[in-house]
Amino acid sequence: MNTFTLIQITDTHLSRERPEFSGNFEIASKLIGKVKPDVVVHTGDIAVEATARSDDLLFGKEAMDSLDAPYYAIPGNHDVGDNPSDHGYMPPKPVTDALVQTYEDHFGPDHWVIDQAGWRLIGLNAQLFSSGLAREQQQLDWLVETLASADARPVAVFCHKPLLRDAIHEPVDVPYRYVPLVNRGPLVAAMDAADVRLFACGHVHQARDHWRGNTRHVWCPATAFTLPDDVQPRVGDKRCGLVSYRFSPRGVEVDMQFPAAMHHPEADVLRKVYAI
């Protein structure tokens, strides 16, 4: 049968200068080398903090290039800066055109489409939402066209941030955690024109697998670390890992994996790297 295997990794938070999380990446890399998927998708936060230290992005690229599989990537807030969000939230390090351009110089386009095994797989730059950059509208126009031309094919969307916590319209939980409420309407309208069966994200550093309507929402566990409950409320499963997918014309199998060898850095390590 026509199948396509994909491993999603996310939130590797890599840096030559802050190598605290490189060990877990090596474990993911070995697993990828064993499985040899058709493709790896990195759903962002490749770097510890590329907005402050551009070498983090280069180091992340060197790490991704070392994988024994072709890969696609999309940016996270630690790669290109964060987007403004609900209730006037302004991030301390906002996304800029220059940061996205630098990211694209390393990893190629910040949004992309792959057609395989009867599916259309779409990668989106979540950091553009509510940014007001010209790229934001260009990406939305591209998405509308790319979803409309999917015809009867099922679609999987990969995006750094989750679309929602529990519902499209819901009270604001943490403004920087999800796709902003104001952007969900146009996004959902575009997705409703197609058969979107999977919405796969990273960013939260918690694993979760839940359904809304016909769409399965998969929160990929972070490679690098989880956050203590006093810093971040628990919504899903706080373990490090990755997700393996097998796409076929009959559907998609989802296998969330938590390699026992991945270690969970203590809070004082996170405080050193991120001053949380």
Ligand SMILES: [Fe+2]
């Ligand atoms: Fe992250």
Ligand SMILES: [Fe+2]
């Ligand atoms: Fe993130």
